[in-house]
Amino acid sequence: MAISDPDLVIAWKQVLDMCKVTAGEQLTILTSDDSNPQIVGACRIAATQIGAVVSLLNLPPMNGEKALSRDKSGYVGKTALAFNSAALACLKASDMVIDTMQLLFSPEQEQILRGGTRMLLAVEPPEVMLRMMPTMEGKARVLAAEKLLEKAKVMTVTSKAGTDFRCALGQYPVLTQYGLADEKGRWDHWPSCFVARWPDEGSCEGTIVIDEGDIMLPFKMYARDRVVLTIEKGFVTRIDGGFTADYMKEFMDSFNAPEAYAMAHVGWGLEPRASWTQLGLYDRESGLSMDSRTFAGNFLFSTGPNTEAGGKRDVPCHLDIPLRKCSLSLDGEAMTVEGKVVQPPM
Numbered sequence: 001m002a003i004s005d006p007d008l009v010i011a012w013k014q015v016l017d018m019c020k021v022t023a024g025e026q027l028t029i030l031t032s033d034d035s036n037p038q039i040v041g042a043c044r045i046a047a048t049q050i051g052a053v054v055s056l057l058n059l060p061p062m063n064g065e066k067a068l069s070r071d072k073s074g075y076v077g078k079t080a081l082a083f084n085s086a087a088l089a090c091l092k093a094s095d096m097v098i099d100t101m102q103l104l105f106s107p108e109q110e111q112i113l114r115g116g117t118r119m120l121l122a123v124e125p126p127e128v129m130l131r132m133m134p135t136m137e138g139k140a141r142v143l144a145a146e147k148l149l150e151k152a153k154v155m156t157v158t159s160k161a162g163t164d165f166r167c168a169l170g171q172y173p174v175l176t177q178y179g180l181a182d183e184k185g186r187w188d189h190w191p192s193c194f195v196a197r198w199p200d201e202g203s204c205e206g207t208i209v210i211d212e213g214d215i216m217l218p219f220k221m222y223a224r225d226r227v228v229l230t231i232e233k234g235f236v237t238r239i240d241g242g243f244t245a246d247y248m249k250e251f252m253d254s255f256n257a258p259e260a261y262a263m264a265h266v267g268w269g270l271e272p273r274a275s276w277t278q279l280g281l282y283d284r285e286s287g288l289s290m291d292s293r294t295f296a297g298n299f300l301f302s303t304g305p306n307t308e309a310g311g312k313r314d315v316p317c318h319l320d321i322p323l324r325k326c327s328l329s330l331d332g333e334a335m336t337v338e339g340k341v342v343q344p345p346m
Protein backbone atom coordinates (compact mmCIF):
# COMPACT_ATOMS: atom_id res chain seq x y z
CA MET A 1 0.00 0.00 0.00
CA ALA A 2 1.03 3.65 -0.34
CA ILE A 3 2.87 5.59 2.38
CA SER A 4 1.49 8.78 3.99
CA ASP A 5 3.43 12.01 3.72
CA PRO A 6 3.93 12.21 7.54
CA ASP A 7 5.28 8.65 7.66
CA LEU A 8 7.71 9.38 4.84
CA VAL A 9 8.89 12.56 6.58
CA ILE A 10 9.52 10.56 9.77
CA ALA A 11 11.43 7.93 7.78
CA TRP A 12 13.54 10.55 6.02
CA LYS A 13 14.33 12.20 9.38
CA GLN A 14 15.59 8.83 10.71
CA VAL A 15 17.66 8.12 7.60
CA LEU A 16 19.19 11.60 7.43
CA ASP A 17 20.07 11.31 11.13
CA MET A 18 21.73 7.94 10.40
CA CYS A 19 23.61 9.65 7.53
CA LYS A 20 24.92 12.06 10.20
CA VAL A 21 23.30 15.11 8.55
CA THR A 22 23.68 18.00 11.03
CA ALA A 23 22.38 21.56 11.32
CA GLY A 24 24.22 23.91 9.01
CA GLU A 25 25.32 21.21 6.55
CA GLN A 26 24.74 22.03 2.91
CA LEU A 27 22.21 19.47 1.61
CA THR A 28 21.15 19.50 -2.05
CA ILE A 29 18.22 17.48 -3.35
CA LEU A 30 18.90 16.65 -6.99
CA THR A 31 15.72 16.26 -9.03
CA SER A 32 14.67 15.72 -12.60
CA ASP A 33 11.27 15.87 -14.27
CA ASP A 34 10.61 12.20 -13.42
CA SER A 35 11.58 12.42 -9.75
CA ASN A 36 8.98 11.21 -7.23
CA PRO A 37 7.53 14.46 -5.77
CA GLN A 38 6.56 12.74 -2.52
CA ILE A 39 10.14 11.59 -1.96
CA VAL A 40 11.46 15.08 -2.75
CA GLY A 41 8.90 16.87 -0.57
CA ALA A 42 9.30 14.61 2.44
CA CYS A 43 13.09 14.76 2.26
CA ARG A 44 12.99 18.53 2.05
CA ILE A 45 10.84 18.80 5.21
CA ALA A 46 13.00 16.34 7.16
CA ALA A 47 16.26 18.03 6.13
CA THR A 48 14.84 21.41 7.07
CA GLN A 49 13.74 20.06 10.48
CA ILE A 50 17.35 18.99 11.08
CA GLY A 51 18.52 22.51 10.27
CA ALA A 52 20.44 21.63 7.12
CA VAL A 53 20.85 24.36 4.50
CA VAL A 54 18.61 22.85 1.82
CA SER A 55 18.84 23.49 -1.94
CA LEU A 56 16.84 21.92 -4.72
CA LEU A 57 18.61 21.42 -8.02
CA ASN A 58 16.53 20.37 -11.01
CA LEU A 59 18.22 18.97 -14.12
CA PRO A 60 16.50 18.02 -17.38
CA PRO A 61 16.03 14.30 -17.99
CA MET A 62 18.55 12.87 -20.48
CA ASN A 63 18.77 10.08 -23.03
CA GLY A 64 15.01 9.72 -23.55
CA GLU A 65 15.58 9.60 -27.30
CA LYS A 66 18.46 7.10 -26.93
CA ALA A 67 17.21 4.61 -24.34
CA LEU A 68 14.85 1.73 -25.03
CA SER A 69 13.11 2.20 -21.68
CA ARG A 70 12.42 4.97 -19.19
CA ASP A 71 13.91 2.87 -16.41
CA LYS A 72 16.67 4.91 -14.75
CA SER A 73 18.97 1.86 -14.85
CA GLY A 74 18.22 1.03 -18.48
CA TYR A 75 20.74 3.52 -19.89
CA VAL A 76 23.32 4.59 -17.32
CA GLY A 77 26.10 7.05 -16.85
CA LYS A 78 25.22 9.85 -19.30
CA THR A 79 23.62 12.72 -17.38
CA ALA A 80 22.76 16.40 -17.78
CA LEU A 81 25.75 17.16 -15.51
CA ALA A 82 28.11 16.47 -18.41
CA PHE A 83 27.38 19.94 -19.82
CA ASN A 84 26.38 21.78 -16.69
CA SER A 85 29.37 23.12 -14.79
CA ALA A 86 27.16 25.31 -12.59
CA ALA A 87 25.14 22.32 -11.36
CA LEU A 88 28.29 20.23 -10.90
CA ALA A 89 29.81 23.02 -8.82
CA CYS A 90 26.69 23.13 -6.64
CA LEU A 91 26.81 19.38 -5.98
CA LYS A 92 30.56 19.41 -5.32
CA ALA A 93 30.01 22.23 -2.80
CA SER A 94 27.34 20.20 -0.97
CA ASP A 95 28.07 18.09 2.11
CA MET A 96 25.18 15.76 1.24
CA VAL A 97 23.37 15.12 -2.05
CA ILE A 98 20.05 13.30 -2.23
CA ASP A 99 19.92 11.94 -5.79
CA THR A 100 16.36 11.38 -7.03
CA MET A 101 17.36 11.20 -10.72
CA GLN A 102 20.18 8.59 -10.70
CA LEU A 103 23.69 9.74 -11.50
CA LEU A 104 24.93 6.18 -10.90
CA PHE A 105 27.82 5.16 -13.19
CA SER A 106 28.39 8.74 -14.36
CA PRO A 107 31.94 10.15 -14.26
CA GLU A 108 30.42 13.24 -12.62
CA GLN A 109 29.23 11.19 -9.65
CA GLU A 110 32.81 10.03 -9.07
CA GLN A 111 34.05 13.63 -9.24
CA ILE A 112 31.46 14.76 -6.67
CA LEU A 113 32.29 11.92 -4.25
CA ARG A 114 36.06 12.49 -4.58
CA GLY A 115 35.54 15.90 -2.99
CA GLY A 116 34.08 14.30 0.15
CA THR A 117 30.40 14.88 -0.64
CA ARG A 118 28.07 12.11 0.66
CA MET A 119 25.44 10.94 -1.84
CA LEU A 120 22.27 8.91 -1.26
CA LEU A 121 20.24 7.62 -4.22
CA ALA A 122 16.50 7.55 -3.59
CA VAL A 123 14.40 6.42 -6.56
CA GLU A 124 12.44 3.40 -5.31
CA PRO A 125 8.72 3.52 -4.42
CA PRO A 126 8.32 4.97 -0.90
CA GLU A 127 6.66 1.79 0.43
CA VAL A 128 9.70 -0.22 -0.70
CA MET A 129 12.01 2.30 1.01
CA LEU A 130 10.05 2.02 4.27
CA ARG A 131 9.79 -1.77 4.16
CA MET A 132 13.59 -1.84 3.95
CA MET A 133 14.62 1.00 6.26
CA PRO A 134 18.40 0.96 6.70
CA THR A 135 19.44 -0.59 10.02
CA MET A 136 22.68 -0.70 12.01
CA GLU A 137 22.35 -4.49 12.01
CA GLY A 138 22.15 -4.53 8.20
CA LYS A 139 25.16 -2.21 8.01
CA ALA A 140 27.13 -4.49 10.35
CA ARG A 141 26.27 -7.51 8.20
CA VAL A 142 27.41 -5.76 5.01
CA LEU A 143 30.65 -4.58 6.63
CA ALA A 144 31.32 -8.11 7.87
CA ALA A 145 30.85 -9.37 4.32
CA GLU A 146 33.12 -6.58 3.07
CA LYS A 147 35.94 -7.91 5.29
CA LEU A 148 35.52 -11.39 3.78
CA LEU A 149 35.41 -10.05 0.23
CA GLU A 150 38.34 -7.67 0.78
CA LYS A 151 40.79 -10.43 1.70
CA ALA A 152 39.56 -12.89 -0.92
CA LYS A 153 41.63 -13.71 -3.98
CA VAL A 154 39.18 -15.97 -5.87
CA MET A 155 35.37 -16.09 -6.12
CA THR A 156 33.74 -19.29 -7.38
CA VAL A 157 30.02 -19.73 -8.02
CA THR A 158 28.22 -23.00 -8.83
CA SER A 159 24.62 -24.14 -9.10
CA LYS A 160 22.59 -27.27 -9.85
CA ALA A 161 21.35 -25.40 -12.95
CA GLY A 162 24.92 -25.57 -14.30
CA THR A 163 26.67 -22.37 -13.23
CA ASP A 164 30.41 -22.89 -12.86
CA PHE A 165 32.02 -19.44 -12.68
CA ARG A 166 35.20 -18.08 -11.19
CA CYS A 167 37.12 -14.83 -11.12
CA ALA A 168 40.14 -13.26 -9.44
CA LEU A 169 39.72 -10.44 -6.93
CA GLY A 170 42.01 -7.68 -5.75
CA GLN A 171 42.22 -5.02 -8.45
CA TYR A 172 39.11 -3.12 -7.40
CA PRO A 173 37.64 -2.03 -4.03
CA VAL A 174 34.64 -3.78 -2.50
CA LEU A 175 31.20 -2.22 -3.16
CA THR A 176 29.19 -2.06 0.07
CA GLN A 177 25.54 -0.99 -0.01
CA TYR A 178 23.60 -0.72 3.25
CA GLY A 179 21.36 2.26 2.42
CA LEU A 180 23.25 5.03 4.22
CA ALA A 181 25.69 7.70 3.00
CA ASP A 182 27.14 8.08 6.50
CA GLU A 183 30.84 8.62 5.76
CA LYS A 184 32.59 11.40 3.85
CA GLY A 185 32.76 10.60 0.14
CA ARG A 186 30.38 7.65 0.45
CA TRP A 187 27.66 6.81 -2.05
CA ASP A 188 24.77 4.52 -1.22
CA HIS A 189 21.25 3.68 -2.33
CA TRP A 190 18.27 3.55 0.01
CA PRO A 191 17.15 0.69 0.09
CA SER A 192 20.13 -1.64 -0.20
CA CYS A 193 21.78 -4.48 1.67
CA PHE A 194 24.37 -6.34 -0.39
CA VAL A 195 28.08 -6.58 -1.05
CA ALA A 196 29.88 -6.88 -4.38
CA ARG A 197 33.17 -6.33 -6.15
CA TRP A 198 34.40 -5.87 -9.68
CA PRO A 199 36.53 -8.86 -10.73
CA ASP A 200 40.11 -8.32 -11.85
CA GLU A 201 40.00 -7.32 -15.50
CA GLY A 202 40.11 -10.33 -17.80
CA SER A 203 39.86 -12.86 -14.97
CA CYS A 204 36.23 -14.06 -15.28
CA GLU A 205 35.95 -17.55 -16.72
CA GLY A 206 33.35 -20.30 -16.97
CA THR A 207 29.61 -20.68 -17.41
CA ILE A 208 26.73 -18.79 -15.83
CA VAL A 209 23.26 -20.33 -16.20
CA ILE A 210 20.29 -17.99 -15.81
CA ASP A 211 17.60 -20.50 -14.87
CA GLU A 212 13.87 -20.21 -15.55
CA GLY A 213 12.50 -17.70 -13.03
CA ASP A 214 15.76 -15.86 -12.40
CA ILE A 215 15.40 -12.07 -12.59
CA MET A 216 16.88 -9.94 -15.35
CA LEU A 217 17.24 -6.18 -14.87
CA PRO A 218 16.62 -3.68 -16.30
CA PHE A 219 14.21 -5.87 -18.27
CA LYS A 220 12.23 -6.34 -15.04
CA MET A 221 11.43 -9.83 -16.18
CA TYR A 222 11.71 -13.36 -14.88
CA ALA A 223 13.62 -15.55 -17.35
CA ARG A 224 11.13 -17.67 -19.27
CA ASP A 225 13.72 -20.32 -20.07
CA ARG A 226 17.36 -21.14 -19.38
CA VAL A 227 20.12 -18.91 -20.71
CA VAL A 228 23.68 -20.27 -20.81
CA LEU A 229 26.39 -17.59 -20.74
CA THR A 230 29.93 -18.48 -21.71
CA ILE A 231 32.43 -16.23 -19.95
CA GLU A 232 35.98 -15.95 -21.26
CA LYS A 233 38.71 -13.53 -20.20
CA GLY A 234 36.24 -11.25 -18.42
CA PHE A 235 33.65 -11.04 -21.19
CA VAL A 236 30.38 -12.79 -22.06
CA THR A 237 31.36 -14.47 -25.31
CA ARG A 238 28.26 -16.61 -25.95
CA ILE A 239 24.58 -16.26 -25.01
CA ASP A 240 22.75 -19.53 -25.73
CA GLY A 241 19.13 -20.48 -25.19
CA GLY A 242 15.68 -19.67 -26.49
CA PHE A 243 13.53 -16.56 -26.24
CA THR A 244 15.17 -15.10 -23.11
CA ALA A 245 18.67 -15.54 -24.58
CA ASP A 246 17.57 -13.88 -27.84
CA TYR A 247 16.00 -11.00 -25.92
CA MET A 248 19.10 -10.45 -23.77
CA LYS A 249 21.41 -10.58 -26.77
CA GLU A 250 19.26 -8.25 -28.85
CA PHE A 251 19.14 -5.68 -26.03
CA MET A 252 22.90 -5.77 -25.48
CA ASP A 253 23.64 -5.69 -29.24
CA SER A 254 21.45 -2.58 -29.58
CA PHE A 255 24.15 -0.52 -27.80
CA ASN A 256 26.77 -1.39 -30.46
CA ALA A 257 29.42 -1.45 -27.73
CA PRO A 258 31.71 -4.46 -27.19
CA GLU A 259 32.22 -3.28 -23.59
CA ALA A 260 28.55 -4.02 -22.89
CA TYR A 261 29.59 -7.69 -22.66
CA ALA A 262 32.21 -7.10 -19.98
CA MET A 263 31.51 -8.65 -16.59
CA ALA A 264 30.86 -6.04 -13.90
CA HIS A 265 30.15 -6.29 -10.16
CA VAL A 266 29.61 -9.75 -8.64
CA GLY A 267 28.37 -10.41 -5.11
CA TRP A 268 25.55 -11.63 -2.92
CA GLY A 269 22.35 -10.28 -1.36
CA LEU A 270 22.02 -9.85 2.42
CA GLU A 271 18.50 -8.41 2.87
CA PRO A 272 16.00 -10.76 4.54
CA ARG A 273 13.21 -8.19 4.06
CA ALA A 274 13.66 -8.21 0.27
CA SER A 275 11.69 -10.64 -1.85
CA TRP A 276 12.27 -12.45 -5.13
CA THR A 277 8.52 -12.20 -5.71
CA GLN A 278 8.21 -8.38 -5.44
CA LEU A 279 9.07 -7.78 -9.09
CA GLY A 280 6.04 -9.75 -10.20
CA LEU A 281 3.70 -7.50 -8.22
CA TYR A 282 4.82 -4.14 -9.67
CA ASP A 283 4.51 -2.36 -12.98
CA ARG A 284 7.83 -2.42 -14.80
CA GLU A 285 8.45 1.31 -14.54
CA SER A 286 7.54 1.71 -10.87
CA GLY A 287 11.11 1.39 -9.62
CA LEU A 288 14.51 -0.26 -10.07
CA SER A 289 13.47 -3.32 -8.03
CA MET A 290 16.07 -3.22 -5.28
CA ASP A 291 14.22 -6.22 -3.84
CA SER A 292 15.71 -8.17 -6.75
CA ARG A 293 19.25 -6.88 -6.20
CA THR A 294 19.31 -7.41 -2.46
CA PHE A 295 17.21 -10.48 -1.55
CA ALA A 296 19.22 -12.58 0.86
CA GLY A 297 21.21 -15.39 -0.75
CA ASN A 298 21.12 -14.21 -4.33
CA PHE A 299 24.22 -14.29 -6.53
CA LEU A 300 24.03 -10.85 -8.17
CA PHE A 301 26.19 -10.51 -11.24
CA SER A 302 26.21 -7.63 -13.68
CA THR A 303 27.63 -6.54 -17.02
CA GLY A 304 28.99 -3.32 -18.50
CA PRO A 305 30.34 -0.24 -16.67
CA ASN A 306 33.03 -0.16 -13.99
CA THR A 307 33.34 3.60 -13.38
CA GLU A 308 31.90 3.13 -9.88
CA ALA A 309 34.95 1.02 -9.05
CA GLY A 310 37.35 3.57 -10.51
CA GLY A 311 37.51 2.02 -13.97
CA LYS A 312 37.19 3.74 -17.33
CA ARG A 313 34.43 1.53 -18.83
CA ASP A 314 31.45 3.87 -19.02
CA VAL A 315 29.27 1.90 -21.44
CA PRO A 316 25.57 2.84 -20.88
CA CYS A 317 24.39 -0.80 -21.08
CA HIS A 318 24.21 -2.25 -17.58
CA LEU A 319 22.46 -5.51 -16.70
CA ASP A 320 21.93 -6.64 -13.11
CA ILE A 321 21.04 -10.34 -12.90
CA PRO A 322 20.36 -11.81 -9.45
CA LEU A 323 20.36 -15.64 -9.54
CA ARG A 324 18.68 -17.93 -7.01
CA LYS A 325 19.99 -21.22 -5.60
CA CYS A 326 23.67 -20.55 -6.30
CA SER A 327 26.62 -21.48 -4.05
CA LEU A 328 29.17 -18.67 -3.83
CA SER A 329 32.57 -19.23 -2.22
CA LEU A 330 35.59 -17.02 -1.51
CA ASP A 331 38.93 -18.86 -1.56
CA GLY A 332 36.93 -22.05 -1.05
CA GLU A 333 34.95 -20.76 1.96
CA ALA A 334 31.16 -20.85 1.39
CA MET A 335 29.29 -17.53 1.61
CA THR A 336 26.02 -18.88 0.18
CA VAL A 337 24.90 -22.48 -0.29
CA GLU A 338 22.14 -23.09 -2.85
CA GLY A 339 20.76 -19.61 -2.34
CA LYS A 340 21.04 -19.50 1.45
CA VAL A 341 23.45 -17.08 3.15
CA VAL A 342 25.96 -18.86 5.41
CA GLN A 343 28.44 -15.96 5.74
CA PRO A 344 28.18 -13.52 7.38
CA PRO A 345 25.61 -15.13 9.73
CA MET A 346 22.09 -13.72 9.15
Ligand SMILES: O=c1ccc(O)c[nH]1
Nearest residue numbers: 073177189192302320
Ligand atom coordinates in the same frame (compact mmCIF):
# COMPACT_ATOMS: atom_id res chain seq x y z
O1 LIG B 1 21.92 0.29 -6.19
C1 LIG B 1 22.40 -0.19 -7.22
C2 LIG B 1 21.70 -0.23 -8.40
C3 LIG B 1 22.28 -0.78 -9.51
C4 LIG B 1 23.56 -1.31 -9.41
O2 LIG B 1 24.11 -1.87 -10.49
C5 LIG B 1 24.25 -1.26 -8.25
N1 LIG B 1 23.67 -0.72 -7.16
